[in-house]
Amino acid sequence: MKTWYFTFGSETNLAHNYIKIEAMSAGNARAEMFKHQGVLWGFQYDEEAFLPQIKEYTLTEVPLGTKCVRLR
Numbered sequence: 001m002k003t004w005y006f007t008f009g010s011e012t013n014l015a016h017n018y019i020k021i022e023a024m025s026a027g028n029a030r031a032e033m034f035k036h037q038g039v040l041w042g043f044q045y046d047e048e049a050f051l052p053q054i055k056e057y058t059l060t061e062v063p064l065g066t067k068c069v070r071l072r
Contacts, residue, residue, distance in 0.1 A: 002046065003020055004029035005020055005044070005046075006019045007043050007059070008042050016060065017059060018062070020061055036064055
């Protein structure tokens with residue numbers, strides 16, 4: 001299993017938040033994200049690329065299934 005991180009666009013209520021998903025592959029993690037959030041998310045990262053961003057951008061983890069809505 002590998003940990004994958006998903007962020008949201010600035011036009012959503014979840015801007016500056018992220019969701020963490022453990023899955024066997026990037027594709028499996030993405031499928032799970034689409035299942036819960038549809039297309040309302042921004043980017044997918046692996047752990048190495050994402051962990052430094054948490055502190056740099058003051059990001060907060062939210063649970064998978066947290067409702068995301070477009071603000072504009």
